[in-house]
Amino acid sequence: KNQVEQSPQSLIILEGKNCTLQCNYTVSPFSNLRWYKQDTGRGPVSLTIMTFSENTKSNGRYTATLDADTKQSSLHITASQLSDSASYICVVSGSYNTDKLIFGTGTRLQVFP
Amino acid sequence: GAGVSQSPSNKVTEKGKDVELRCDPISGHTALYWYRQSLGQGLEFLIYFQGNSAPDKSGLPSDRFSAERTGGSVSTLTIQRTQQEDSAVYLCASRTFSGGAPDTQYFGPGTRLTVL
Numbered sequence: 001k002n003q004v005e006q007s008p009q010s011l012i013i014l015e016g017k018n019c020t021l022q023c024n025y026t027v028s029p030f031s032n033l034r035w036y037k038q039d040t041g042r043g044p045v046s047l048t049i050m051t052f053s054e055n056t057k058s059n060g061r062y063t064a065t066l067d068a069d070t071k072q073s074s075l076h077i078t079a080s081q082l083s084d085s086a087s088y089i090c091v092v093s094g095s096y097n098t099d100k101l102i103f104g105t106g107t108r109l110q111v112f113p
Numbered sequence: 114g115a116g117v118s119q120s121p122s123n124k125v126t127e128k129g130k131d132v133e134l135r136c137d138p139i140s141g142h143t144a145l146y147w148y149r150q151s152l153g154q155g156l157e158f159l160i161y162f163q164g165n166s167a168p169d170k171s172g173l174p175s176d177r178f179s180a181e182r183t184g185g186s187v188s189t190l191t192i193q194r195t196q197q198e199d200s201a202v203y204l205c206a207s208r209t210f211s212g213g214a215p216d217t218q219y220f221g222p223g224t225r226l227t228v229l
Contacts, residue, residue: 004155034217043117043204043220044156089155100169101218103148103155 003027004092004104012110017080021107023073023090034091035064035075038106044089047075080111115139117221119205125227126195134190134224138207145188146208146218147180151201159203162188195228202226 004025013019025033032051036044048057048064050073056065061078077084087106094100118137126132138145147159158172162182173179177195182188192199202225206218 041222043206043222045220046217049217091156100158100161100171101156103157105153105155 003102004090006088006090006104006107008107009105010108010110012112013080015080015082015111015113019077019080019109021075021077021088021090021109023075023104025071025073025090025092025102025104027071027092027094027102029094030068030071031093033064033066033073034093034101035062035073036089036091038087038089040086047088077109080109082111082113085109085111117205117207117219119203119221119224121224122222123225123227125229127229128197129194131191131193132195132226134192134203134226136188136190136205136207136221138186138188138205139219140186142207142209142219143185144208144216144218145182146206147188147190148204148206149174149201150204150223156204159190192226195226197228200226200228 007022030052034049035047037047038044047059047062050057050066052068063076066073087108089106090104091101120135145162148156150156160180161169164185165182177193180190202223204220204223206220208216208218
């Protein structure tokens with residue numbers, strides 16, 4: 001069973017447009033949620049980390065939201081750039097073992113000129 | 114070095130052979146993690162080290178998999194008698210340990226293992 005579900009699986013947008021990626025999780029109890037960006041052939045790079053008490057966090061053109069009640073998170077990308085083409089992975093940590101991260105399968109984003 | 118490094122970057126081996134994958138964490142990072150990323154799958158946790166000890170080995174898929182860490186730094190993941198289903202990208206990550214707010218894990222570029 002996958003405790004972290006992401007949608008859509010893949011997304012194509014034009015440069016300059018905005019997009020929103022979704023993450024639903026069933027991990028309980030919950031400690032924190034992270035969004036990572038993974039370029040092809042590279043390791044994931046952290047974008048944001050939010051604890052259960054945080055509703056939103058921004059990192060440049062990336063804004064993550066969290067609703068711990070509905071167990072949903074979103075990652076909004078503003079004014080997309082070609083370099084945003086990557087996989088975006090939602091990662092959840094449970095409070096019993098904050099070191100054990102549970103990864104979603106990611107959303108593959110392609111930005112075209 | 115500036116980041117987590119892993120070697121080799123690619124490894125092709127024959128079924129039944131043993132392989133060793135190496136991870137050099139960021140200097141000073143006490144925690145080290147191994148993950149496996151199979152094609153089309155999310156990252157799968159394998160093992161976690163705090164210093165040289167491994168408090169959580171629950172992700173190792175079988176007794177053919179083992180890992181060690183010496184000197185609180187370099188770690189080696191060993192896969193014995195490799196099988197085709199072991200083919201994947203093996204990622205290593207490290208982080209400091211603040212004991213407070215969640216810390217970022219910094220990932221290496223991974224080792225792509227192909228078992229023929």
